[in-house]
Amino acid sequence: MNRGDVILRPTPDCRLPVEREGAPRLIEIGFGNGDFLVDLAQKRPEALVYGVEVSHMCLEKALSRVVRLKLGNVRLLCGDARFLVRECFADDSVERIYMSFPCPWPKERHARRRVTSEGFSGVLASVLKIGGVFEMATDEGWYADEVERILGAHAALKLAERRLNFRRDLTTKYERKWLDMGKDIHHLYIEKTALWSVPRMVEGSVEDMHVRIAPAAPVDLELLDRTVTGRTGSAQGRHGEDSHWAFRGGFRAADGTLLEETICTDSGYEQKFYVKIVSKPECTLVKLDGVFAPFLTPAVRFAIEDVARRIQER
Numbered sequence: 537m538n539r540g541d542v543i544l545r546p547t548p549d550c551r552l553p554v555e556r557e558g559a560p561r562l563i564e565i566g567f568g569n570g571d572f573l574v575d576l577a578q579k580r581p582e583a584l585v586y587g588v589e590v591s592h593m594c595l596e597k598a599l600s601r602v603v604r605l606k607l608g609n610v611r612l613l614c615g616d617a618r619f620l621v622r623e624c625f626a627d628d629s630v631e632r633i634y635m636s637f638p639c640p641w642p643k644e645r646h647a648r649r650r651v652t653s654e655g656f657s658g659v660l661a662s663v664l665k666i667g668g669v670f671e672m673a674t675d676e677g678w679y680a681d682e683v684e685r686i687l688g689a690h691a692a693l694k695l696a697e698r699r700l701n702f703r704r705d706l707t708t709k710y711e712r713k714w715l716d717m718g719k720d721i722h723h724l725y726i727e728k729t730a731l732w733s734v735p736r737m738v739e740g741s742v743e744d745m746h747v748r749i750a751p752a753a754p755v756d757l758e759l760l761d762r763t764v765t766g767r768t769g770s771a772q773g774r775h776g777e778d779s780h781w782a783f784r785g786g787f788r789a790a791d792g793t794l795l796e797e798t799i800c801t802d803s804g805y806e807q808k809f810y811v812k813i814v815s816k817p818e819c820t821l822v823k824l825d826g827v828f829a830p831f832l833t834p835a836v837r838f839a840i841e842d843v844a845r846r847i848q849e850r
């Protein structure tokens with residue numbers, strides 16, 4: 537077994553490999569050093585256990601244990617769980633989602649950073665199977681209250697149980713640490729009770745994002761770059777409140793095309809990539825460069841269309 541068997545890099549349209557159809561799917565969000573994830577995978581060999589973690593360092597630590605133990609039923613995804621769980625998992629496909637000791641972000645101005653903020657209840661209600669459970673542990677009573685209030689209020693979810701200082705079979709590094717220090721631990725069990733679906737933001741294929749401009753734009757790459765980013769060497773755009781993008785300047789690629797460095801956000805989810813501008817005798821092609829293939833979110837599409845528009849209007 538090697539890294540490639542364990543780490544999943546979803547395709548730009550956020551598809552995961554189809555495997556072990558019919559096997560129960562379990563997800564752990566923010567698995568940290570991977571103690572719980574590894575124990576869970578060993579306890580449930582018939583299940584496919586997905587770990588979603590934003591920290592590369594944690595990913596590497598858990599990965600080496602998974603490989604060393606030859607755990608064939610673990611898949612790891614690196615990135616923000618708020619985005620990846622919504623975009624990569626289908627409705628009614630997951631049996632249980634675990635999240636232990638998420639960063640509570642206690643300051644009000646940081647509230648949006650909580651995994652459980654904005655829209656997370658809809659994501660759970662979508663991807664869990666009916667009867668499926670979101671299991672959360674926290675040492676912050678106020679945070680448990682908040683999650684209970686927000687998730688419990690969703691039409692397709694209900695609080696199934698709340699326990700104080702319950703000793704679980706499987707524990708995490710933080711759980712053991714807080715228990716040793718005598719802290720209170722709050723466990724919430726939120727159950728999905730009805731069908732629900734949230735819209736996904738990723739759609740279409742890489743080819744759908746190509747824009748062909750005829751007649752041809754100038755073949756001079758420097759002129760082409762200035763057309764996109766203006767005299768200042770950078771330019772920005774936005775669509776509504778949720779989609780923002782910025783062009784940071786162009787690079788001449790080895791194949792004689794122009795790569796426009798682009799950064800974009802969709803409802804706070806950030807991606808960096810290059811828009812490729814190919815000057816041909818008959819037309820100019822504006823498309824996604826395949827190297828840092830981003831997920832196909834609305835802001836990525838708007839950015840490509842914006843490059844094409846700037847070239848057309850020059």
Ligand SMILES: C[S@@+](CC[C@H](N)C(=O)[O-])C[C@H]1O[C@@H](n2cnc3c(N)ncnc32)[C@H](O)[C@@H]1O
Pocket residue numbers: 565566567568569588589590591594615616617618635636637638639651708709710711
């Ligand atoms: C306090 S640690 C808890 C780790 C582990 N669950 C435990 O109990 O020992 C919180 C973990 O959540 C991860 N995390 C924070 N925000 C995240 C997000 N949006 N998506 C995925 N993981 C996240 C952090 O990188 C960190 O590893």
